[in-house]
Amino acid sequence: xxxxxxxxxxxxxxxxxxxxxxxxxxxxxxxxxxxxxxxxxxxxxxxxxxxxxxxxxxxxxxxxxxxxxxxxxxxxxxxxxxxxxxxxxxxxxxxxxxxxxxxxxxxxxxxxxxxxxxxxxxxxxxxxxxxxxxxxxxxxxxxxxxxxxxxxxxxxxxxxxxxxxxxxxxxxxxxxxxxxxxxxxxxxxxxxxxxxxxxxxxxxxxxxxxxxxxxxxxxxxxxxxxxxxxxxxxxxxxxxxxxxxxxxxxxxxxxxxxxxxxxxxxxxxxxxxxxxxxxxxxxxxxxxxxxxxxxxxxxxxxxxxxxxxxxxxxxxxxxxxxxxxxxxxxxxxxxxxxxxxxxxxxxxxxxxxxxxxxxxxxxxxxxxx
Amino acid sequence: xxxxxxxxxxxxxxxxxxxxxxxxxxxxxxxxxxxxxxxxxxxxxxxxxxxxxxxxxxxxxxxxxxxxxxxxxxxxxxxxxxxxxxxxxxxxxxxxxxxxxxxxxxxxxxxxxxxxxxxxxxxxxxxxxxxxxxxxxxxxxxxxxxxxxxxxxxxxxxxxxxxxxxxxxxxxxxxxxxxxxxxxxxxxxxxxxxxxxxxxxxxxxxxxxxxxxxxxxxxxxxxxxxxxxxxxxxxxxxxxxxxxxxxxxxxxxxxxxxxxxxxxxxxxxxxxxxxxxxxxxxxxxxxxxxxxxxxxxxxxxxxxxxxxxxxxxxxxxxxxxxxxxxxxxxxxxxxxxxxxxxxxxxxxxxxxxxxxxxxxxxxxxxxxx
Numbered sequence: 244x245x246x247x248x249x250x251x252x253x254x255x256x257x258x259x260x261x262x263x264x265x266x267x268x269x270x271x272x273x274x275x276x277x278x279x280x281x282x283x284x285x286x287x288x289x290x291x292x293x294x295x296x297x298x299x300x301x302x303x304x305x306x307x308x309x310x311x312x313x314x315x316x317x318x319x320x321x322x323x324x325x326x327x328x329x330x331x332x333x334x335x336x337x338x339x340x341x342x343x344x345x346x347x348x349x350x351x352x353x354x355x356x357x358x359x360x361x362x363x364x365x366x367x368x369x370x371x372x373x374x375x376x377x378x379x380x381x382x383x384x385x386x387x388x389x390x391x392x393x394x395x396x397x398x399x400x401x402x403x404x405x406x407x408x409x410x411x412x413x414x415x416x417x418x419x420x421x422x423x424x425x426x427x428x429x430x431x432x433x434x435x436x437x438x439x440x441x442x443x444x445x446x447x448x449x450x451x452x453x454x455x456x457x458x459x460x461x462x463x464x465x466x467x468x469x470x471x472x473x474x475x476x477x478x479x480x481x482x483x484x485x486x487x488x489x490x491x492x493x494x495x496x497x498x499x500x501x502x503x504x505x506x507x508x509x510x511x512x513x514x515x516x517x518x519x520x521x522x523x524x525x526x527x528x529x530x531x532x533x534x535x536x537x538x539x540x541x542x543x544x545x546x547x548x549x550x551x552x553x554x555x556x557x558x559x560x561x562x563x564x565x566x567x568x569x570x571x572x573x574x575x576x577x578x579x580x581x582x583x584x585x586x587x588x589x590x591x592x593x594x595x596x597x598x599x600x601x602x603x604x605x606x607x608x609x610x611x612x
Numbered sequence: 613x614x615x616x617x618x619x620x621x622x623x624x625x626x627x628x629x630x631x632x633x634x635x636x637x638x639x640x641x642x643x644x645x646x647x648x649x650x651x652x653x654x655x656x657x658x659x660x661x662x663x664x665x666x667x668x669x670x671x672x673x674x675x676x677x678x679x680x681x682x683x684x685x686x687x688x689x690x691x692x693x694x695x696x697x698x699x700x701x702x703x704x705x706x707x708x709x710x711x712x713x714x715x716x717x718x719x720x721x722x723x724x725x726x727x728x729x730x731x732x733x734x735x736x737x738x739x740x741x742x743x744x745x746x747x748x749x750x751x752x753x754x755x756x757x758x759x760x761x762x763x764x765x766x767x768x769x770x771x772x773x774x775x776x777x778x779x780x781x782x783x784x785x786x787x788x789x790x791x792x793x794x795x796x797x798x799x800x801x802x803x804x805x806x807x808x809x810x811x812x813x814x815x816x817x818x819x820x821x822x823x824x825x826x827x828x829x830x831x832x833x834x835x836x837x838x839x840x841x842x843x844x845x846x847x848x849x850x851x852x853x854x855x856x857x858x859x860x861x862x863x864x865x866x867x868x869x870x871x872x873x874x875x876x877x878x879x880x881x882x883x884x885x886x887x888x889x890x891x892x893x894x895x896x897x898x899x900x901x902x903x904x905x906x907x908x909x910x911x912x913x914x915x916x917x918x919x920x921x922x923x924x925x926x927x928x929x930x931x932x933x934x935x936x937x938x939x940x941x942x943x944x945x946x947x948x949x950x951x952x953x954x955x956x957x958x959x960x961x962x963x964x965x966x967x968x969x970x971x972x973x974x975x976x977x978x979x980x981x
Contacts, residue, residue: 536687
């Protein structure tokens with residue numbers, strides 16, 4: 244089986260494993276940096292390899308609009324196009340259609356929208372999303388879903404019904420997981436019965452992996468953790484579980500404790516472009532005056548190229564001068580910080596010490612999250 | 613002697629050699645990429661090393677204003693600050709004061725100007741320029757000069773007189789070349805007698821190297837080449853000769869033929885940020901539709917990371933999508949293109965074939981310069 248998920252250790256609800264893919268093994272729990280437009284912003288793929296990335300996410304909505312999924316297919320698929328030979332996950336386009344595009348019409352068949360780039364009119368359906376993702380050629384592809392605001396029950400109910408119907412159609416349009424594995428997406432907001440209803444439909448369809456969608460989109464962290472408490476156990480033990488769009492260091496460990504295996508988020512590269520970095524003591528912005536004459540690196544325990552070579556004083560200079568190298572160096576550090584965090588989480592699971600690791604990490608990090 | 617210049621071969625007026633510095637040897641003729649604000653824009657220093665850079669230029673005016681030369685000194689000097697352990701050349705600040713700042717007053721003592729960043733008032737003198745460059749800690753530092761429009765004789769005459777006086781004061785302020793070598797700057801525009809007058813003063817001061825200033829600032833290429841025909845032989849045979857601000861591929865080979873050893877220019881990184889790249893057949897802009905489905909690299913004879921991994925179609929996508937990775941990849945290629953060009957020029961000098969190399973290179977490159 245191409246996408247076998249080996250569970251190697253458990254620690255409470257947390258699991259450590261390996262997800263095998265045609266482009267290599269993914270040690271789980273794993274954090275995937277996001278390459279929205281077929282590039283993790285400012286970071287060359289060989290640097291991603293160097294800092295330990297084993298999975299990269301790319302966005303169906305963006306690549307469909309530009310440069311076009313057929314062009315990516317004709318250029319040999321996403322792996323070859325972006326020169327990343329490791330595993331790739333593409334999302335379904337649903338989330339971006341609902342958050343970025345101007346929606347013209349949502350109906351049970353699909354969504355008609357206008358491009359955020361040039362206003363041109365387009366339509367996504369479950370079948371269209373499968374076709375685009377097949378053209379892109381990612382290893383893991385996602386069912387087309389509707390991601391609602393998670394705390395309004397009436398809206399979430401409708402989104403669950405529609406997402407369930409679209410999951411059936413996504414599965415029918417992409418029935419074979421041997422080359423590209425199709426993951427289903429659980430919706431249901433913060434409501435336990437709706438999550439259960441969503442899970443029942445999805446698990447009946449037999450996906451090789453399951454995502455928890457519709458979280459980290461406006462609810463509080465307490466609400467998210469509570470939703471994970473009841474949502475994760477609804478998904479099959481023997482399949483990888485993917486919490487979409489989550490990447491804050493505290494959320495990563497809190498969700499790993501609750502049994503999540505895969506994460507992705509733009510946060511490390513996005514905050515880097517605003518000058519902010521992760522440290523064991525929380526985030527800090529390199530613009531701050533305190534760094535002006537700091538000869539120390541961002542994190543003296545970090546192995547990344549940035550921390551091995553550059554002082555905070557230099558990084559502050561780059562950020563204040565608007566230099567492109569600053570985006571690169573801070574992005575490399577921030578991604579490495581999250582990947583190392585995941586490596587430590589995984590090791591702690593093997594050692595049965597995840598709660599202790601989480602307590603120690605959060606005690607320092609939450610001083611200034 | 614710290615800055616010994618070994619001449620290893622000659623081919624007509626062209627020379628191949630090695631300039632020894634405390635931070636390593638510079639094979640000449642050499643092209644130096646420009647790191648204006650202590651960073652070659654978008655290119656990490658380890659990439660500069662990989663693509664064969666042996667000398668990097670940084671700008672006194674910019675670093676004096678931000679982050680401040682005293683801060684750079686306190687952080688261990690420019691090499692440590694920017695993590696480039698190879699040779700560094702700093703300019704005098706003169707050119708930028710006259711081209712970027714708002715001039716308040718020029719007198720024989722120096723220049724009073726307002727910062728282009730915040731309008732604050734500052735004053736540069738030859739002594740101040742030496743002090744700043746000593747704080748920055750570059751291997752090669754430049755005398756403070758006035759760079760005029762090169763074709764107006766009355767203006768050039770005054771600039772030569774002032775530059776000569778400032779060369780004397782620069783030499784007095786920095787008398788010892790053992791740690792940092794001070795180069796004099798010849799001015800004189802396109803006028804042979806003024807170049808001779810400038811050279812007579814400079815050579816009398818005994819600099820370890822000489823720059824040809826005041827070219828590539830508005831005159832035609834024919835005027836520049838003609839000026840080099842008579843200006844270069846006025847400078848001592850046994851010292852390196854540096855043509856400031858020149859970096860177009862055709863100018864590099866034409867000036868090497870005329871006996872120039874050192875070059876610098878922002879061109880490779882600046883045109884990269886506008887989507888343009890060097891190829892053996894001239895420049896091309898990656899935005900062009902012709903590249904939309906091109907599976908080929910920019911230059912199939914190039915060894916750079918960009919050409920080894922990425923198609924023109926992908927690069928066009930990055931440029932059109934405004935992705936930061938595009939700036940990096942195109943900059944890496946463009947710098948590598950110029951450095952390889954210099955490597956071939958140097959090899960051709962050893963083989964006594966520089967004119968043949970120049971003819972072959974220019975026949976292709978000038979199709980679309």
